[in-house]
Amino acid sequence: MKQCAAVLRRSAQVVRLPASAFQPPNPAAYVHRRAAAQFRSDLFLLRLYPLHIDLNEKLVRMPRVLGPPWLPWPPNPETHDGRHMLLYKAAQAMLANEPDRLRILRTTVFVSKKNVHKLAVVRNRCRTRLIAALRDLVAQEAVIVADRYVYVFLAQARLYSAPISEIADTLRHALKHVSKVQNDVSIDS
Helix, strand or coil, X not given: XXXXXXXXXXXXXXXXXXXXXXXXXXXXXXXXXXCCEEEECCCEEEEEEECCCCCCHHHHHCCHHHCCCCCCCCCCCCCCCHHHHHHHHXXXXXXXXXXXXXXXXXXXXXXXXCCCCCCHHHHHHHHHHHHHHHHHHHHHCCCCCCCCEEEEEEECHHHHCCCHHHHXXXXXXXXXXXXHHHHHHHHHC
């Protein structure tokens, strides 16, 4: 079983950002500016916004799990508990394998009452179906992911009743379109 898991290696990981990541005073991406690329379908609207801060910077400086901020960095056995040292070694191993690390697809899904439905149950199902299709797509295929961008999905009402296969096909097409547009922009500039 472990051999099969080693063979099926994912190229990216889906990480959901909360809506507060786009609010002042420290937004991860300025969504009030023009999107770097976008894709529109009858299921959702995908917009790509550049990150203007490094979300991993906090992990490199002082991860939350390694103890209080008044203890010295990097941790040493004289000032930190043994459990903190174990976590630090695991974090160091992760940072050492930077080229082999999974690429992170940072995403958020906005599901508004105006575009979908007034019932929260319907909005939550739309969000869940979109994220599930995206995770399946990323797990099965090598998806081109732009690490320095946030993928913002704006759900539409048809997402509620659309088959998962149609959602996955539309997502595949959207990610290819956005990556192609992003490659064209980076080549031109």
